[in-house]
Amino acid sequence: MSITANDPKRKSWLPVDKESDFPIQNIPFGVFLTRDDVITVGTRIGDYAIDLGALHQLGYFKGIELTDDIFLQDTLNDFISDGKKTWRLVRNRIAEIFDEKNTALKDNKAHHDRVIFTMDEIEMQLPVQVGDYTDFYSSKEHATNVGAMFRDPENALLPNWLHIPVGYHGRSSSIIPSGINVRRPNGQTLPAGADKPIFGPSKLIDFELEMAFITTDANDLGEPIPIDEAEDYIFGLVLFNDWSARDIQKWEYVPLGPFLAKNFASTISPWIVTLDALHPFKVESPQQEIEPLPYLRSKGKKSYDINLEAYITPENGSPNRVTQSNFKYMYWNMSQQLAHHTINGCPVKSGDMMGSGTISGPTPDSYGSMLELSWRGEKPIKLNDGSERKFINDNDTVTLKGYCKNESVRIGFGDCSTKILPALEL
Amino acid sequence: MSITANDPKRKSWLPVDKESDFPIQNIPFGVFLTRDDVITVGTRIGDYAIDLGALHQLGYFKGIELTDDIFLQDTLNDFISDGKKTWRLVRNRIAEIFDEKNTALKDNKAHHDRVIFTMDEIEMQLPVQVGDYTDFYSSKEHATNVGAMFRDPENALLPNWLHIPVGYHGRSSSIIPSGINVRRPNGQTLPAGADKPIFGPSKLIDFELEMAFITTDANDLGEPIPIDEAEDYIFGLVLFNDWSARDIQKWEYVPLGPFLAKNFASTISPWIVTLDALHPFKVESPQQEIEPLPYLRSKGKKSYDINLEAYITPENGSPNRVTQSNFKYMYWNMSQQLAHHTINGCPVKSGDMMGSGTISGPTPDSYGSMLELSWRGEKPIKLNDGSERKFINDNDTVTLKGYCKNESVRIGFGDCSTKILPALEL
Incomplete structure (x- = not known):
């Protein structure tokens, strides 16, 4: 049809x-x-x-x-x-x-x-009841930046990264539509040099520029989805801001991964743009450096040319575009993510949401998070009101935008926007 | 009342x-x-x-x-x-x-x-639609055993462990009731000494002896649950077998935590025993070695004396009890877990499920997984048919049991039982 x-x-x-x-x-x-x-x-x-x-x-x-x-x-x-x-x-x-x-x-x-x-x-409103939410980590540039900052610039990628579309489970209950305010989370952090954690508001709130796809009922327990069929089970995409508290994350995430640093909120754009609508914008994925195992070999154009942007708007200020990236930079495409997620028989259902992971481009002005844009705070970003940002301040609004464009049509996602309120005093 | x-x-x-x-x-x-x-x-x-x-x-x-x-x-x-x-x-x-x-x-x-x-x-049937499932890691004995095996026996616990009830998000869609068979998962593993992963059935399938509690609607986005109120939001408990593929886990879990190694299946006992029914079996939690931050200080008896057992039954064989543990061994209790989970404002809803993590006791015959019972396969377990187990074989059935008992009453959970079928040939 x-x-x-x-x-x-x-x-x-x-x-x-x-x-x-x-x-x-x-x-x-x-x-x-x-x-x-x-x-x-x-x-x-x-x-x-x-x-x-x-x-x-x-x-x-x-x-x-x-x-x-x-x-x-x-x-x-x-x-x-x-x-x-x-x-x-x-x-x-x-x-x-x-x-x-x-x-x-x-x-x-x-x-x-x-x-x-x-x-x-x-x-x-939220367009779906999200049964399960998974976040991938599929931008090589992002994984390399993070690895270079926190581990070793010479061996920034971990050994499994080029073989596996690395992913982890996130929290569905805190996924919210654009327009809902979010309080800065409280939590445990370990100050530099200290041997005991302290409690209080996170000091390092960050956005993550992502997209997420929404699935239909795909497979029963024990049945993998072959990679060539994966797109049949993808309904569409939204913009996705995977809010992150970097200081909480650093203290909590070894060995089981991020938890409270992420699950205080994740924002999506409320209109799901179908894979059908994005069809004219299909492109090849980046060449993979190591041929993946057969179940992860995708054929043909399985990526999408979607321009992505993030803006910071201070209270009573005007928007500042802080980055421009593109969905097509992702090293692992959605078909590979879904094939990997189900290769062990894990069931995927209607309304499940799968995030791309932060989508960073190849240049410093295309990075998908403040962590990378300000390089851990070493290079603050100047805003048009003269202020600087290393991370996100109270009362800042972060807005993600995304659109595809060719000579005849422009298909966009609308805004994915959230204001950060001061932390609850506890 | x-x-x-x-x-x-x-x-x-x-x-x-x-x-x-x-x-x-x-x-x-x-x-x-x-x-x-x-x-x-x-x-x-x-x-x-x-x-x-x-x-x-x-x-x-x-x-x-x-x-x-x-x-x-x-x-x-x-x-x-x-x-x-x-x-x-x-x-x-x-x-x-x-x-x-x-x-x-x-x-x-x-x-x-x-x-x-x-x-x-x-x-x-499955008693609840699980919106979100979280698994904690709250048995000190288990965390110490795993740390000693895979890291350093002298520094087995990670620095955050005594400060945080460490937890991570799991997959809801693969939670199944007792009695459903599960196929051994396929996936990527890295053979010893190899520099590239291979694909095939996991060779190291393990059970994890856990319990899980089920919550009611507890808090809105941004609102923490005070520790003294936490038990008001807990409906009851089930036995929980957090099936694990140790070889897949080892290759995939750094840096974002376990994913395909866990989400192929988790089994629960189908009857939820209410916290009210367990009230006569309340006991003190173990003395905490370091006083936790104020939001994690629980008062009074917040643990439960629940005897736990795991059995392996080979095809056409009889049950072998391989361990006896107790829910009361947990270092972090449920009130602490729920207070921690929500301290950043993460919303908890009706039907959410929170696993304890593997509950190992202090002695080698009370460990909660084959990984620990066979000490990475170094000490195989003898079964009554003369065979040995390092991990779980195809067609083995693993059954968890749990009960409380005092002089006048015995309150139990029934069986939490799953048979492992051979892997799909892909």
């Missing part, structure tokens, strides 16, 4: 700004609270949120096999469980409904009231 | 064997499939499973504030969300209904058919 929704020539009867992340070729999926306090599954075109629950009740999805309440839910999990064929049919249909040549909804003003909202009338 | 369900003098009109794990003083909670293929929440007395959904429909919980469908569910999550007061009221009521002096249900044979099943008529 072809992805007719991707037709670059199509225009919508809804107005869409040229620089919008959400042209009619995007059609992402999300969940929002409407002005009537109803939770629904929806999509977005330009600056309009579309209530898919209402569209379905009004009969616009006739002919597509969908349960009556598939969009009248507070998560996308059930829709994602329906599988790739259904996602594609629905996305193609939405493109038809909003095509400028289609007058069915366009001319039915009574239906507009039920279906179409401006973005300021709605409130975006 | 007093826990009248714990009255040690009470007898049930249902027959209960003297050595049963499930006297009328236990009243655990679980989920099962009935002979009519209905999923329901239930409890167990002796060798009888009780359908709480049917009991509620028949009016036996009159006067307790419960939604009509609270037990007609495929998980306990909603009931656990109702909170400690409701759990206690329901458990007290169940004790009354089955008290030998109460004839209401006892003499209503029509109701028996709807409410009471023998254990062979039903099929136990």
